[in-house]
Amino acid sequence: MSPWIWFLLTLLIELPLVLIFFRDEPRYALLIGFLLNLFTWPLLHILIFYSDIDIGILEFAVAVTETIGYYIMLNCTWKKAIVLAFLANMLSYGAGLLLNKFL
Numbered sequence: 001m002s003p004w005i006w007f008l009l010t011l012l013i014e015l016p017l018v019l020i021f022f023r024d025e026p027r028y029a030l031l032i033g034f035l036l037n038l039f040t041w042p043l044l045h046i047l048i049f050y051s052d053i054d055i056g057i058l059e060f061a062v063a064v065t066e067t068i069g070y071y072i073m074l075n076c077t078w079k080k081a082i083v084l085a086f087l088a089n090m091l092s093y094g095a096g097l098l099l100n101k102f103l
Contacts, residue, residue, distance in 0.1 A: 001103070006096065007041050013095055014088040021084045022074060029074060036069040063089040 015033050022029030040062045047058055063085045070081040 003045065007037070009095065009099070010041055010092045011037060013092040017084060017088045017091070021080060022076075025074070032069065032073045036066045036073075039069075040065055059089055059093050 011034065014037060015030055018029050018033035019026055044058055044062050047053055048055060066085040066089065067078075067081045070076060070084055071078055074081070
């Protein structure tokens, strides 16, 4: 399966959560969510394939990076940014694990 299919699946899981958390400014929030994933997703996969860093640490770093991005770009509280970023990344990572197991 093409890596970009996995990226699309990530977006299908994470962007609806962005909409739920930022109902007041949906278009801008979706743009920020998309851009953050466009930055973190390829970087994560490059590091997965070309480094020995544990995937759990990499996923944690992605969630932290996205937390900072949401906090700065969407001018929200740290709590909201942390919950969104970690929830979205846990769900997309979990879905990836399940799909890899059954495909």
